[in-house]
Amino acid sequence: MRRTSLALLSAALLVALPGVGTAQQGGTQQAKPPAARPQAAPRGPQLAAITLSGRYLAARVAEQDHDYDSAADQFDQALALSPGDPDLVYAAFRLRLYAGRLDTAAQLAPQVLSRRPNDGFGNMVMAVMAVRKGDYKAAERQLSRTDVENQMGVLRDYVMAWLKAGDKDFTAARAFLAKLKPAAGERAEAPALVIAAQIDEMAGDKAAAEAKYRRAVELDKNSLRTTLAVAEGLRRLGKTDDASAILETYGEKYSDAVVVDGLVGPNAPMPKPPSPATGIADILFNIGGILASDQRSQNSDVALIFYQMAASLQPEHDFAWLMIAGLYEQFQMVPKAIASLARIGPSSPLFWQAKLRAAALDAQQNKFDEAVSRLRVLAAEKPDRIDAALTLADLLRGKERYADSVQAYDTVINRLRNTDERHWMVFFSRGIAFERLKMWPKAELDMKKALELSPEQPHVLNYLGYSWIDQGMHLDEGMKMLQRATELRPDDGAITDSVGWAFYRLGQYDKSVEWLERATEQKGDDATITEHLGDAYWHVGRRREARFQWERALHQKPDKDRIAVIRDKLANGLSASNDKPTVYEKAANGKQGG
Structure with a gap:
């Protein structure tokens, strides 16, 4: 089997x-x-x-x-x-x-x-x-009263292993684990080794526990949960230096995500010994994680129950509180999310994440200025980290405070020690802010840097390619970028719209209609896409359909500055005052004006 x-x-x-x-x-x-x-x-x-x-x-x-x-x-x-x-x-x-x-x-x-x-x-x-x-x-x-096939299934066997360990029947506990032991190389091998090591530790078999802990972290160096569990186990076994080295290595590698300072050094609290409560809490947390990763919202709701049962058994289960907060945020229950984040203590490697997330959530409670102030304090508190400044920059950009967001992105970029692929978003985001400030040369440099770091990012290809075409620059290269973006994200209505609107700006209205019709199928509730389709219909002589699309756009919550323009189109059709010229017409007009 x-x-x-x-x-x-x-x-x-x-x-x-x-x-x-x-x-x-x-x-x-x-x-x-x-x-x-x-x-x-x-x-x-x-x-x-x-x-x-x-x-x-x-x-x-x-x-x-x-x-x-x-x-x-x-x-x-x-x-x-x-x-x-x-x-x-x-x-x-x-x-x-x-x-x-x-x-x-x-x-x-x-x-x-x-x-x-x-x-x-x-x-x-x-x-x-x-x-x-x-x-x-x-x-x-x-x-034992639970239906094995239809209800608790394998979960019950893992829980039973911990219950047997709690009763000091370690032979029975290990027998349960042996039934479920993953094959070598499987993704679950490291977590299973951690469970076995914890039960060995409870049984007093320190040598077996240490060997399993070391093997687990060797197999799964990228998992924070495995790293923390192994470091805690080694500390309890008296291997404090080894535990600290493991934590410091992880913290250095993932410095954008965690802070392990509170777990390293002579003042770090001694971790509690493993117990059935903590072991079963981890199993319940794992089940919640599987459910939460499901795209169906109803499974996210049920994940909440498993996370809360995990926290009930282990009140300091910080991963559970972080995930509970995330679900409450998803449900738009912001005060509950903030209260859950507050359960994460200062010594936790998740404490910094919790503070950042709580500060950002303040902005959703009409406390934007407070959120900005808190994030600025956090950014100054740890000048070697980028996460607080990045959270601040994204928040400011979302509120269209582009000049302030550029300053925050500058802070982030100045703090980068080793720029790699994962940082493409920083340059892309600052590029967007520069573009909105009408500082195109700087925006273009950032977009190119983002593509240098991650050449196949469809959003960067889309933004840069469209911007070039809209300005009448690099037309062939820009169109190639847009078409590559649609190959990477064929169902993304916003990217499809960019291609359609690029053809519009090139005066190729038949192709524009083809792409914009596809975009409305993909994202039919977007006022910008709907307005674009109406414009394209007008140019190919489908004027009744054009007015129908403009009428639809008015009911799709367009940007405030577009409402008067759309109403003008409905009343008078397209004209020089409400239509965008092709890039060729724009260029010709520019020469005439000169």
């Missing part, structure tokens, strides 16, 4: 886990609106029915908006009106999980399991509560 990787095994079991369904359903059969229970109402049966239905509907609306705290509150109040309703019990249980209220979810879990004895989340919540108390046998009994 072929050995399967940890990640693939975990992904496979999640397909049938309860909760992996739509965001509204939470992966379970959607509860029907509960029937009113007149006896639960203090002011009469008719009012009770309205109140109960109102609570239910308010909860559903909040859930659809990812406002799980409000949804949980509403379901709790509905449940108070009809405490025996099994559908409400399950809905309240599920929303308490989404809201991260595991303790109160555990209060409802016995009622859930009385009707759904094999329910995955019901059993998992009870198992998590047992692990937190150190009652590993109770957790094992809880998990």
Whole structure:
């Protein structure tokens, strides 16, 4: 039988886990609106029915908006009106999980399991509560009630290994791990070695643990989680210098991402020993990561539950808090995201990331000036780093404060020690700011530098190629760049629009129509693309269709400076006052003017 990787095994079991369904359903059969229970109402049966239905509907609306705290509150109040309703019990249980209220979810879990004895989340919540108390046998009994094939699957075997280790049955723990051991060279080999090393450490087999830790970091030098786990293990085994060297090497290599200062040196706190709680928390975190990487939004919602269970077992699980914050940001719940980032402590290598992210999130709460001030302080605090200045530059550019953003990008570029491919975006972004400031020679230099660092970047090819054509420069080379960009990103409506509009500026209106029609198919809600198509239709004699497209553009939230222009086109058609000449006409007019 072929050995399967940890990640693939975990992904496979999640397909049938309860909760992996739509965001509204939470992966379970959607509860029907509960029937009113007149006896639960203090002011009469008719009012009770309205109140109960109102609570239910308010909860559903909040859930659809990812406002799980409000949804949980509403379901709790509905449940108070009809405490025996099994559908409400399950809905309240599920929303308490989404809201991260595991303790109160555990209060409802016995009622859930009385009707759904094999329910995955019901059993998992009870198992998590047992692990937190150190009652590993109770957790094992809880998990044994879960349907192996349809619910916990492989996840249960990894959890069982940790539970057996908690009961000091290390032979049984290793037997569970042996069943799931990835083949040499598989991506999951290093994480599996870390788990085995931690269990060896718990068993007192220091030599075996050290060998596995060293092998894991050798296999997976690019993973921060593996690096941290190995460094912690080696420190506990008395290999402090080796641990510090591993951390410093990683911090130097990925200095744009992490700060390991708090983990290195004589004052660094001694890491806590491995335990079933921390081990199971990591497994739950891994499951959340697989779900969050799925493009379907409903899986991102369920990932939140796994991350929160991980944080419940290990409150200092900084990776979980960072991912929870990211999901809340995705759900546009910015205060919740900031509160989650605040859980990451100063000694964590993720603390710097958390501070940067929290500062940037302030800008989404109408605190733009505060965000700028905080980022400037952070940029000055660590003058050898680029991330705070880069976050500041991007924020300023997004607010169209182009001159200020250029200054911040200058700071970033001056701090670069070894410029490589990953820095193309810095030069590209500064180039955009220069272009918006009408400083084209400087913009062009930055665009060329970005292409030098990463020659096949479609966005740079698109921007530079179009800019050349729009200015009547390097026409053949510019068109080749645009067509290469479309080969790299054939479904990108913005790039397709650039090609269409370039043909327009070259006076090749038939080709322009062809490309712009394709662009509207790819990105039909973009006012700029729609307006461009209307202009091209006008030039090929399709004037009724042109006006139809301009009318559409007016309803697609165009930039404010385009509204009057589009209305003029609707009233008068294209004219010298509202149309762009071809690059040849522009050149001829320029010569005449001279």
